[in-house]
Amino acid sequence: MRRNSDGQWLWGLLAGPGTTWLLLLFALPFYGLACMAFGEIDPIFRNAVPAWNPLDWQFENFGDVMHEILFGSQRRVFVRTILYVASAVVLSFLVGYPVAYYLARHAGRWRGLLLALMILPFWVNYLMRMLAWVNLLQVDGWATRAFSAFGLQYNWLDGKAITVVLGLVYGYVPFLVLPLYASLERLDVRLLEAARDLGARPGHAFRMVTMPLSRPGMMAAGVIIALPMFGDYYTNDMLSRSPRTEMIGNQVDFYINGTSQPQKGAVLVLVLSAMLVVFMSYYLVSTMRMQRELQA
Amino acid sequence: MNPLLRRNPWRRPVVLATWTWLYVVWMFVPVIIAFMFSFNGGRSRSVWQGFSLRWWTEEPNASLLHDESLHTALRNSLVLAILTMLIATPLGVALAIGLARWRSRVAKGANWLMLVPLVTPEIVMGASLLLIFSNLYTGVPLGRPAQLLGHVTFSMSYVVVVSRGRLLSIGRDYEEAARDLGATAIQALRMVLLPLLAPAILASFVIVFAMSIDDFVISSFLSSGAASETVPVRIYSAVRTSSTPALNALASFLVISSLVALALGMVGMSVYRRRRGDDSDGESVLTEFAKFEM
Numbered sequence A: 001m002r003r004n005s006d007g008q009w010l011w012g013l014l015a016g017p018g019t020t021w022l023l024l025l026f027a028l029p030f031y032g033l034a035c036m037a038f039g040e041i042d043p044i045f046r047n048a049v050p051a052w053n054p055l056d057w058q059f060e061n062f063g064d065v066m067h068e069i070l071f072g073s074q075r076r077v078f079v080r081t082i083l084y085v086a087s088a089v090v091l092s093f094l095v096g097y098p099v100a101y102y103l104a105r106h107a108g109r110w111r112g113l114l115l116a117l118m119i120l121p122f123w124v125n126y127l128m129r130m131l132a133w134v135n136l137l138q139v140d141g142w143a144t145r146a147f148s149a150f151g152l153q154y155n156w157l158d159g160k161a162i163t164v165v166l167g168l169v170y171g172y173v174p175f176l177v178l179p180l181y182a183s184l185e186r187l188d189v190r191l192l193e194a195a196r197d198l199g200a201r202p203g204h205a206f207r208m209v210t211m212p213l214s215r216p217g218m219m220a221a222g223v224i225i226a227l228p229m230f231g232d233y234y235t236n237d238m239l240s241r242s243p244r245t246e247m248i249g250n251q252v253d254f255y256i257n258g259t260s261q262p263q264k265g266a267v268l269v270l271v272l273s274a275m276l277v278v279f280m281s282y283y284l285v286s287t288m289r290m291q292r293e294l295q296a
Numbered sequence B: 001m002n003p004l005l006r007r008n009p010w011r012r013p014v015v016l017a018t019w020t021w022l023y024v025v026w027m028f029v030p031v032i033i034a035f036m037f038s039f040n041g042g043r044s045r046s047v048w049q050g051f052s053l054r055w056w057t058e059e060p061n062a063s064l065l066h067d068e069s070l071h072t073a074l075r076n077s078l079v080l081a082i083l084t085m086l087i088a089t090p091l092g093v094a095l096a097i098g099l100a101r102w103r104s105r106v107a108k109g110a111n112w113l114m115l116v117p118l119v120t121p122e123i124v125m126g127a128s129l130l131l132i133f134s135n136l137y138t139g140v141p142l143g144r145p146a147q148l149l150g151h152v153t154f155s156m157s158y159v160v161v162v163s164r165g166r167l168l169s170i171g172r173d174y175e176e177a178a179r180d181l182g183a184t185a186i187q188a189l190r191m192v193l194l195p196l197l198a199p200a201i202l203a204s205f206v207i208v209f210a211m212s213i214d215d216f217v218i219s220s221f222l223s224s225g226a227a228s229e230t231v232p233v234r235i236y237s238a239v240r241t242s243s244t245p246a247l248n249a250l251a252s253f254l255v256i257s258s259l260v261a262l263a264l265g266m267v268g269m270s271v272y273r274r275r276r277g278d279d280s281d282g283e284s285v286l287t288e289f290a291k292f293e294m
Helices: A008-037 A060-070 A074-103 A107-124 A125-139 A142-149 A161-186 A187-196 A204-229 A233-238 A248-258 A262-295 B014-037 B054-059 B068-101 B104-121 B122-135 B144-170 B173-180 B185-214 B219-222 B231-239 B246-275 B282-288
Strands: none
Touching: A008 A262, A008 B068, A008 B104, A008 B122, A008 B144, A060 A074, A060 A262, A060 B122, A074 A161, A074 A204, A074 A248, A074 B014, A074 B054, A074 B282, A107 A161, A107 A204, A107 B014, A107 B219, A107 B246, A125 A161, A125 A233, A125 B231, A161 A187, A161 A233, A187 B219, A204 A233, A204 A248, A204 A262, A204 B122, A204 B173, A233 A248, A233 B231, A248 B122, A262 B104, A262 B122, A262 B282, B014 B231, B054 B122, B054 B231, B054 B246, B068 B104, B068 B144, B068 B185, B068 B219, B068 B231, B104 B144, B122 B144, B144 B185, B144 B282, B173 B185, B219 B231, B231 B246
């Protein structure tokens, strides 16, 4: 077999630049984050200095921040972040699942148009979509006035948890609908017919057949929106900009961008990544499995 | 459509249909209203005071046409997106081909490494890039150079995913036929594989452009003040101030330019399909650009 080894150098050459790029600008910076988190404070300039050699790592800063996260001021921020993201993901499913289901099963001649409309939000800038809501929810905004016509007087943009959570839902639900649609569409309709033939009522068939079969798709879709939500700070800043609704992302932004204590921000990012690593690996492993199935 | 569905015994799902159309209204009406307010006659972004082109062209110094700082933001966004597109696409396509064909332990590792950016929250990437640029790669100034490196880093993996899908559906037969007919590995790549990959390359161009335009976090972390502000960074910093509807005009212009990129990509794709006698319809051209999300 001449060909198996022949050309291998070419494939290596093609993969080389991209791989090097990712090593230098993705993997190494992440390592740098740890070096900053475990680094030391320059005794004269009082600024943080990263320790590039793991043998020199100091754990004092890390311990301080961990203490704040577990028992101190950061604890509230972490709990809040988890609560906000969990509520936003649940609400996104409540909003998005029926849409994806309708699109996959019943849309008929509207399917093409609806699918295009589901994809379109990807091409509208995220910040433009938030800007739109800020304008509507201002004290004299159209949405605020519409709500107060129904007797709901509310200052939406004044550090309200509900605004932030609904903002997250609005921002990320399109990213949920598409993968859900893709998994529901692949589902074999004959299985549902069989369930019906065997006497299952529609609701029953949905619960016993559709739900279990779309679970992998649901998990993947949930993860794909939860991950960016955990790191989000701009939705929060645009819709609330109040310490009452601060999430982990806001703290990271504050320490890394806004102060001279990037080492604290670095620890927060590490802890956030550690929290998310379960979700990330779930998604990666299932992607890899799908890839292998496709290749086989 | 599946024929079984047509004699579907279930009643028509009126509730689901209503829900879906309400979703569409909810998704788009706010954005359309924001676009409309860029034509507001008054200074407010929330109270309608009649139609005018004041914030697009008329107002001296403060309209999209005449405000220098808005030009800067727009130019930064577009230049960054075009450069990112031109660098990330070739890198990603080459990486996808390499990883699909290369059998080695390094390739396996690189395959994992390539997937991780897809699931890394942008704030993690932004924070680590900022720290590395200010502590190790100090030769790279913050601002456009750092932003460009960052944008290429987060968008390259999407190019790989899009190209890989296409590579899988092409298979290895054409290439092997070319090799059997005496082509060298490079000739087979250039004359057989790359032309077949054209749709994926085109889709990558458009997707990378849109992702770069859409990005806020990386641009913001790696910016060096007003001179390297992109449009999303500008929107972020101005949205809660009393800025005028010129902000809406700026945001609308950006959305229009990514829609133009999408339209160009779709035209390119249908030209390609017609040449190849592929008779798939327009919808599937559009879904081609969203496949990376499914």
